Structure formats: C-alpha cells, structure tokens
Amino acid sequence: MKQTEEWHELTAGELPKLMADKLEPFGFAFDRDAYFYAEDLLAGSFSLQVKVSKDGVVSTLLLDIESEEPYVLHLVENAQGAFVGEVKTAYQAVLNRIGEACGEHGSFHGSYVEELLRYVQNTYGDEIEYPWKDDMDAAVIRSHLNRKWYAVFMKVHPSKIGLGGSQPIRIMNLHGTAEQVSALVDGERYFSGWHMNRKYWYTICLDGSIPMMELQQRIDESYALAQSKKRR
CATH class of the missing domain: 3.90.1150.30 (Aspartate Aminotransferase, domain 1)
Structure with missing residues (x-):
C-alpha cells in the first residue's frame, strides 16, 4: 500500500461513525491496528482502499491501476468532466454502501x-x-x-x-x-x-x-x- 500521507481522511460529513462489529461482515479485514477494505471501480480501472483505524478514523486511497499512482481529482470540488464525474459517482456509491451497512444510523446517514x-x-x-x-x-x-x-x-x-x-x-x-x-x-x-x-x-x-x-x-x-x- 502507499504511504499514509497519501490517504484521504474523511470528515464526519462524508461518512457516519462506523461500528466495529459491522466491518468484518461487510468485508473488511483486520490487519495489525486497523480494518481494511478494497474494491475495484469502473471495470478495474481503479482500486479503492478504505481504512478504519482503531479510533474509528476512516481514510480512503484511490489508485489508478494503470499508472499505479493515487488518483485525487474525485476529491477536488470544482473538478469537472464526464470521466471525473463517473469516478466521483463510483467512489461515493461505495462510501454509501459502507455507511448503510456499517454506520451507526444504517440507511439514514450523510x-x-x-x-x-x-x-x-x-x-x-x-x-x-x-x-x-x-x-x-x-x-x-x-x-x-x-x-x-x-x-x-x-x-x-x-x-x-x-x-x-x-x-x-x-x-x-x-x-x-x-x-x-x-x-x-x-x-x-x-x-x-x-x-x-x-x-x-x-x-x-x-x-x-x-x-x-x-x-x-x-x-x-x-x-x-x-x-x-x-x-x-
């Protein structure tokens, strides 16, 4: 995995508080001091990695599979273009599923x-x-x-x-x-x-x-x- 400074730490507004007992049933795996989850986006063009620390801090890392470099345009508010929009939508869809399945408020998050x-x-x-x-x-x-x-x-x-x-x-x-x-x-x-x-x-x-x-x-x-x- 890439260095920790390349992870994007989510705010409370981006994802609700996640319940530790719901992470592994969703698909997270515990490794040393944190839970990790990975999912391919856009037919394998990207790999989204999600990390939940023991303190409940959630971070994401989106990797461009071809370049093996972090992709960050989905985090830029004013970034425009059809492709960036597709990435943002796919990225948010995963966060929504995690929030619904693992968040303290279930379906009612955001x-x-x-x-x-x-x-x-x-x-x-x-x-x-x-x-x-x-x-x-x-x-x-x-x-x-x-x-x-x-x-x-x-x-x-x-x-x-x-x-x-x-x-x-x-x-x-x-x-x-x-x-x-x-x-x-x-x-x-x-x-x-x-x-x-x-x-x-x-x-x-x-x-x-x-x-x-x-x-x-x-x-x-x-x-x-x-x-x-x-x-x-």
Whole structure:
C-alpha cells in the first residue's frame, strides 16, 4: 500500500461513525491496528482502499491501476468532466454502501441527516431508534418524555410518494396539524404522509431539498404536536 500521507481522511460529513462489529461482515479485514477494505471501480480501472483505524478514523486511497499512482481529482470540488464525474459517482456509491451497512444510523446517514440528528439530540435529547429490529430501513425519533413519535424515517421506492426513478430514496414523515399539512403538501418538496395518517402527517425527501433551517422548524413543530394531548 502507499504511504499514509497519501490517504484521504474523511470528515464526519462524508461518512457516519462506523461500528466495529459491522466491518468484518461487510468485508473488511483486520490487519495489525486497523480494518481494511478494497474494491475495484469502473471495470478495474481503479482500486479503492478504505481504512478504519482503531479510533474509528476512516481514510480512503484511490489508485489508478494503470499508472499505479493515487488518483485525487474525485476529491477536488470544482473538478469537472464526464470521466471525473463517473469516478466521483463510483467512489461515493461505495462510501454509501459502507455507511448503510456499517454506520451507526444504517440507511439514514450523510451530512444532511447527521446535521438533523445532531440538532434533535442537542435540542430535545432524543436519538434515532430502530423499533423494528429486522428492518434497518425504518426508524423513528420519539420524545423521551412521553414516548410519542415525531419523526419517522423510511427507505422506499420513489413511486410510493409519486416521484419517478428506480432507486430507493430516503424519506421522513413529520407530524402536522390538518391545516398545516393541507397547506404544505405540494407534490414537489412536501408529500402526503406515506404509510401514515395523511391528514396529520406529511413526507419529505432526505435529499437536501428542504433547507436545514426550514427542516429544523418542521421538526420543532412536529415535536410540539407530539407533546400535545389533542390534535388541532
């Protein structure tokens, strides 16, 4: 392997905290003081190596197989071109699979979701939970005061909420008043509550389409309703 200075250390926004007990089942191998995983990208043109230290620090090294040199353009934010885009997409796809399989939040990872979960934890002291132990594609946040849900996370086919596409998407259901739900649902950013009472719940996509401050406001409203004894 190349020298340690050529590894790219990931930030919390690039990949969630990984759980050590999930690494080997995914395919990581433990060697001395770290876990290592390797996967070929783009029909063997590149080899992506992922290292997780004993302290949980995640680093990546992308090697160009032909030149046997590290490739770094996928890390350059303003790098453009169809080929660079393909590399970035393939690289991110591997990180997404690792995050879903080994991350502490399962399918619900990434900087957008992580920021939201930190807000909930810091503001209300609540954490994401997986009440259906055999289904890591569904989770809830509920008030530790009365155990009522005020956010429900799911991974569904986009057609479930009226969107096109073939790949599963991550959504979140939030609680609202009948008047609020009626006013918000537009079929573009806000959708009728999937698998919930559509009069009092609505759905958003966890793709960043709702600005974080706006999303935090919606969380606050949903939390407040979860504390109320009566629906309005």
